[in-house]
Amino acid sequence: MNRPSLQEIAAQVRRGEGRARREAEAAIRRQAASDLDAYVAFDPAAIRERAATVDQVASRGEDPGPLAGVMVSVKDLYALDGYPLSAGTKRPLPAWSEGFLVRSLRRRGAVFTGKTHTVEFAFGAVGLNPNTGTPVNPWDPDEHRAPGGSSAGAGVSLWEGSARIALGSDTGGSIRIPASATGVVGMRPTTGRWPTTGVVPLSTTLDTVGLLTHTVGDLRHAFLSLDPPAGSDREPAGSLSEGVSGLRIGVPASRLWTGAEPDIAAVVRGALAELEAAGATLLDIDVPELDEAGERYFDGRIVQPEFLGFLERELPEWIPLLHSIIGKRLGAAGDVRAVDYLAALDARRHLSARAHARLIAERVDLLATPTLPIAPPPLAALSRLGAYRDANRLMLSGTCPASMLDMCAISLPAGLDGEGMPVGLQLMGPSGGDLRLLAQAAAAEAVLGTNLTRLGTPPRVPS
Helix, strand or coil: CCCCCHHHHHHHHHCCCCHHHHHHHHHHHHHHHCCCCCEEEECHHHHHHHHHHHHHHHHCCCCCCCCCCCEEEEECCECCCCCCCCCCCCCCCCCCCCCHHHHHHHHCCCEEEEEECCCHHHCCCCCCCCCCCCCCCCCCCCCCECCCCCCCCHHHHHHHCCCCEEEEEECCCCCHHHHHHHCCEEEECCCCCCCCCCECCCCCCCCEEEEEECCHHHHHHHHHHHCCCCCHHHCCCCCCCCCCCCCEEEEEECHHHHCCCHHHHHHHHHHHHHHHHCCCEEEEEECHHHHHHHHHHHCCCCHHHHHHHHHHHHCHHHHHHCCHHHHHHHHHHHHCCHHHHHHHHHHHHHHHHHHHHHHHHHCCCEEEEECCCCCCCEHHHHCCHHHHHHHHHHHHHCCHHHHHCCCEEEEEEEEECCCCCEEEEEEEECCCCHHHHHHHHHHHHHHHCCHHHHHCCCCCCCC
């Protein structure tokens, strides 16, 4: 599969070569040939019209932007002009206005392909949605496996070939989980770096918006094209000139490692060994805050009350319509006392401060763990609510600590497990260190290879 970089696509469009329309037609063909069910809404006419507009801007000698002609799928949690917003529910929500990330991409010449599936109100890590349908993980040729959630259609749209950037949101891992599950790259920015406007909220404390792409190089180009608004003028972007030489990677003593399936842990350790051979330093480090952060995420004192509060204030008529896999898990949120909610927020701040102080004291650049501790499960194994809950908790367990500790984090492909499913390497950087983390991850990718060179092509990807 020949895959030019985002920079190469945009450069051809900006030279007036009509590349945007060719990208649009290719996306439309590949989506039509696919049975992966990435989208809840896909509009070929709108895609063609937008691509033609971008090419026309370039033909007049004007610059359509650094992401000109790049196809972008949009999680159905975002408002997108011309499309309904349902957030994975049984009926459309009231109209919302486009927010920061969609508007920024539009101004930079991107072409939106449509709305991808999300877990109902983004409240789940498996990717299952009985209301609108669950995309197919392309890595299993026989069974319908979980695509990872809550940005369930995001990674699938990338492999399908209909998108080159996929928009997701990440509260406890909803970008990194589908990135790992489908063998692509996904990053959670530092909380608050990018506004979450125009996106249906799950947790006002932990929500972030971000991107999935095939490569770190593509994600870095897109990120730098969109950033700032906040903080990056004080942050060096990082250099790739020395590769991973001198990079100090902490390998934490944590359930993020001990709770992972042995073959998954072995794949990630193998990837880290390659980085070490290329000049990185691996350091065993105690970071007890990681496990405590996970426990506090799962006690439900932050996300669930914030989610229920949003529904009660803004969408009370949707509460009785919630599917049982969402409604039953939300049931106890109203019992959380205000004093316990405030204490949970305070504990999160203290945990984050301690974890960041530990990284400084140990002179660690970033932490490395498996992104997911298990392979994406077959949907047939999740028919019982108890089985779903267990899988949902496991799929969140590797990613939610970084969210709680206010770290930026990225997942990139490390290899395939014993079942032939993708394994993600998660790299976690300090709060505000997004550009450095991207440079470090790009250097790691230069050693490990891209998903195509490391994993190959999924068996269900349309030819």
